[in-house]
Amino acid sequence: MIQQTLVLIKPDGLKKSLTxxxxxxxxxxxxxxxxxxxxxxxxxxxxxxxxxLKDKPFFxxxxxxxxxxxxxxKVMALVYWGDDxxxxxxxxxxxxxxxxxDSISIRGAYGRITTKGVYxxxxxxxANMADAEREIKLWFGPDEIIEDIYPxxxxxxxxxxxxxxxxx
Ligand code: UDP
Ligand code: MG
Numbered sequence: 001m002i003q004q005t006l007v008l009i010k011p012d013g014l015k016k017s018l019t020x021x022x023x024x025x026x027x028x029x030x031x032x033x034x035x036x037x038x039x040x041x042x043x044x045x046x047x048x049x050x051x052x053l054k055d056k057p058f059f060x061x062x063x064x065x066x067x068x069x070x071x072x073x074k075v076m077a078l079v080y081w082g083d084d085x086x087x088x089x090x091x092x093x094x095x096x097x098x099x100x101x102d103s104i105s106i107r108g109a110y111g112r113i114t115t116k117g118v119y120x121x122x123x124x125x126x127a128n129m130a131d132a133e134r135e136i137k138l139w140f141g142p143d144e145i146i147e148d149i150y151p152x153x154x155x156x157x158x159x160x161x162x163x164x165x166x167x168x
Pocket of ligand 1: 053120121125
Protein backbone atom coordinates (compact mmCIF):
# COMPACT_ATOMS: atom_id res chain seq x y z
CA MET A 1 0.00 0.00 0.00
CA ILE A 2 1.36 3.44 -0.94
CA GLN A 3 1.78 5.50 2.21
CA GLN A 4 3.52 8.64 3.43
CA THR A 5 5.28 9.08 6.74
CA LEU A 6 6.81 11.97 8.67
CA VAL A 7 10.47 11.66 9.63
CA LEU A 8 12.18 14.11 11.98
CA ILE A 9 15.91 14.09 12.53
CA LYS A 10 15.79 15.36 16.10
CA PRO A 11 18.14 18.01 17.56
CA ASP A 12 20.56 15.39 18.99
CA GLY A 13 20.91 13.89 15.51
CA LEU A 14 21.75 17.30 14.03
CA LYS A 15 24.10 18.23 16.88
CA LYS A 16 26.02 14.96 16.45
CA SER A 17 26.29 15.50 12.65
CA LEU A 18 24.29 12.34 12.00
CA THR A 19 22.11 13.75 9.21
CA UNK A 20 24.06 12.07 6.41
CA UNK A 21 24.27 8.73 8.21
CA UNK A 22 20.57 8.73 9.01
CA UNK A 23 19.53 9.67 5.46
CA UNK A 24 21.82 6.93 4.11
CA UNK A 25 20.19 4.37 6.40
CA UNK A 26 16.74 5.54 5.30
CA UNK A 27 17.72 5.24 1.63
CA UNK A 28 17.83 1.45 2.17
CA UNK A 29 14.02 1.61 2.10
CA UNK A 30 14.08 2.81 -1.55
CA UNK A 31 11.27 5.21 -0.62
CA UNK A 32 10.96 8.66 -2.20
CA UNK A 33 11.60 11.87 -0.27
CA UNK A 34 8.71 14.14 -1.29
CA UNK A 35 9.30 17.01 1.18
CA UNK A 36 12.15 18.30 3.34
CA UNK A 37 12.82 21.36 5.46
CA UNK A 38 14.88 22.58 8.40
CA UNK A 39 12.62 23.83 11.18
CA UNK A 40 13.09 25.86 14.35
CA UNK A 41 10.48 24.21 16.50
CA UNK A 42 8.14 26.50 18.45
CA UNK A 43 6.61 25.37 21.73
CA UNK A 44 3.21 25.31 20.00
CA UNK A 45 4.45 22.96 17.26
CA UNK A 46 6.28 20.77 19.79
CA UNK A 47 3.21 20.46 22.03
CA UNK A 48 0.90 19.75 19.10
CA UNK A 49 3.26 17.13 17.70
CA UNK A 50 3.46 15.29 21.04
CA UNK A 51 -0.14 16.02 22.20
CA UNK A 52 -0.82 12.31 22.85
CA LEU A 53 1.93 12.30 25.50
CA LYS A 54 0.86 15.44 27.37
CA ASP A 55 0.07 13.58 30.60
CA LYS A 56 3.40 11.72 30.73
CA PRO A 57 5.88 12.73 33.45
CA PHE A 58 8.59 13.29 30.83
CA PHE A 59 6.42 15.60 28.65
CA UNK A 60 8.10 18.90 29.59
CA UNK A 61 11.59 17.47 29.01
CA UNK A 62 10.42 15.95 25.72
CA UNK A 63 9.15 19.38 24.58
CA UNK A 64 12.48 20.98 25.52
CA UNK A 65 14.33 18.18 23.72
CA UNK A 66 12.42 18.52 20.43
CA UNK A 67 12.71 22.35 20.62
CA UNK A 68 16.48 21.90 20.80
CA UNK A 69 17.05 23.29 24.29
CA UNK A 70 19.60 20.54 24.98
CA UNK A 71 21.31 20.50 21.56
CA UNK A 72 20.74 22.73 18.53
CA UNK A 73 17.52 24.63 17.94
CA LYS A 74 16.65 22.84 14.74
CA VAL A 75 15.02 19.72 13.40
CA MET A 76 15.11 18.30 9.89
CA ALA A 77 11.62 17.29 8.77
CA LEU A 78 11.03 15.01 5.79
CA VAL A 79 8.16 13.14 4.20
CA TYR A 80 8.94 9.67 2.82
CA TRP A 81 6.50 8.20 0.33
CA GLY A 82 6.08 4.76 -1.19
CA ASP A 83 5.03 1.18 -0.60
CA ASP A 84 4.50 0.42 3.12
CA UNK A 85 6.45 3.56 4.01
CA UNK A 86 5.32 3.65 7.64
CA UNK A 87 6.48 0.16 8.60
CA UNK A 88 9.67 0.28 6.53
CA UNK A 89 10.84 3.50 8.19
CA UNK A 90 9.82 2.43 11.72
CA UNK A 91 11.78 -0.81 11.27
CA UNK A 92 15.01 0.98 10.36
CA UNK A 93 14.47 3.43 13.25
CA UNK A 94 14.20 0.67 15.85
CA UNK A 95 12.41 0.62 19.22
CA UNK A 96 11.55 3.84 21.09
CA UNK A 97 13.91 2.99 23.96
CA UNK A 98 17.43 3.15 22.44
CA UNK A 99 18.69 0.53 24.89
CA UNK A 100 16.06 -1.92 23.70
CA UNK A 101 16.43 -1.01 20.02
CA ASP A 102 18.24 -3.42 17.72
CA SER A 103 21.88 -2.30 17.74
CA ILE A 104 21.97 -1.92 13.96
CA SER A 105 18.83 0.25 13.92
CA ILE A 106 19.20 4.06 13.85
CA ARG A 107 18.03 4.42 17.45
CA GLY A 108 20.10 1.45 18.60
CA ALA A 109 23.22 2.89 17.00
CA TYR A 110 22.82 6.56 17.88
CA GLY A 111 20.33 6.92 20.75
CA ARG A 112 20.92 7.34 24.48
CA ILE A 113 18.91 7.78 27.66
CA THR A 114 19.67 10.99 29.52
CA THR A 115 20.11 11.25 33.28
CA LYS A 116 16.63 12.88 33.30
CA GLY A 117 15.27 9.71 31.70
CA VAL A 118 14.46 11.17 28.26
CA TYR A 119 15.10 8.88 25.32
CA UNK A 120 17.28 10.93 22.97
CA UNK A 121 16.75 8.63 20.04
CA UNK A 122 17.84 10.85 17.13
CA UNK A 123 14.81 10.23 14.91
CA UNK A 124 11.03 10.38 14.86
CA UNK A 125 8.88 8.38 12.46
CA UNK A 126 5.08 8.28 12.30
CA ALA A 127 3.60 5.18 13.95
CA ASN A 128 0.49 4.66 11.80
CA MET A 129 -1.52 6.24 8.97
CA ALA A 130 -3.63 8.46 11.23
CA ASP A 131 -0.54 9.80 13.02
CA ALA A 132 1.23 10.29 9.68
CA GLU A 133 -1.62 12.42 8.30
CA ARG A 134 -1.92 14.52 11.45
CA GLU A 135 1.85 14.99 11.74
CA ILE A 136 2.53 15.73 8.05
CA LYS A 137 -0.23 18.37 8.05
CA LEU A 138 1.35 19.93 11.15
CA TRP A 139 4.86 20.19 9.71
CA PHE A 140 4.16 20.91 6.02
CA GLY A 141 1.80 22.88 3.84
CA PRO A 142 0.51 21.28 0.63
CA ASP A 143 2.81 23.39 -1.57
CA GLU A 144 5.88 22.06 0.24
CA ILE A 145 5.15 18.45 -0.75
CA ILE A 146 5.74 17.38 -4.34
CA GLU A 147 3.03 14.68 -4.38
CA ASP A 148 -0.71 15.27 -3.87
CA ILE A 149 -1.03 13.06 -0.81
CA TYR A 150 -4.08 14.58 0.88
CA PRO A 151 -7.01 16.60 -0.55
CA UNK A 152 -6.50 20.37 -0.63
CA UNK A 153 -8.59 23.46 -1.23
CA UNK A 154 -7.67 26.94 -2.38
CA UNK A 155 -8.52 29.94 -0.21
CA UNK A 156 -7.92 33.66 -0.70
CA UNK A 157 -5.61 35.27 1.84
CA UNK A 158 -4.52 38.86 2.27
CA UNK A 159 -1.58 38.59 4.60
CA UNK A 160 1.80 40.31 4.51
CA UNK A 161 4.79 38.19 3.56
CA UNK A 162 8.55 38.68 3.73
CA UNK A 163 10.38 38.70 0.39
CA UNK A 164 14.02 39.18 -0.66
CA UNK A 165 14.95 42.88 -0.61
CA UNK A 166 16.75 42.71 -3.97
CA UNK A 167 16.76 40.09 -6.63
CA UNK A 168 15.46 38.97 -9.96
N1 UDP B 1 10.00 9.12 25.17
C1 UDP B 1 10.74 9.17 26.32
N2 UDP B 1 10.47 8.27 27.32
C2 UDP B 1 9.49 7.34 27.21
C3 UDP B 1 8.74 7.29 26.03
C4 UDP B 1 9.01 8.19 25.03
O1 UDP B 1 11.64 10.00 26.45
O2 UDP B 1 9.30 6.54 28.16
C5 UDP B 1 10.28 10.10 24.09
C6 UDP B 1 11.16 9.51 22.97
O3 UDP B 1 12.02 10.53 22.49
C7 UDP B 1 10.13 9.10 21.94
C8 UDP B 1 9.10 10.23 22.09
O4 UDP B 1 9.06 10.49 23.48
O5 UDP B 1 10.68 9.00 20.64
C9 UDP B 1 7.70 9.88 21.60
O6 UDP B 1 7.25 8.73 22.27
P1 UDP B 1 6.42 7.59 21.52
O7 UDP B 1 5.86 6.70 22.58
O8 UDP B 1 5.48 8.21 20.56
O9 UDP B 1 7.56 6.77 20.75
P2 UDP B 1 7.99 6.77 19.21
O10 UDP B 1 6.72 6.81 18.39
O11 UDP B 1 8.87 7.98 18.99
O12 UDP B 1 8.75 5.48 19.02
MG1 MG C 1 5.04 8.04 18.48
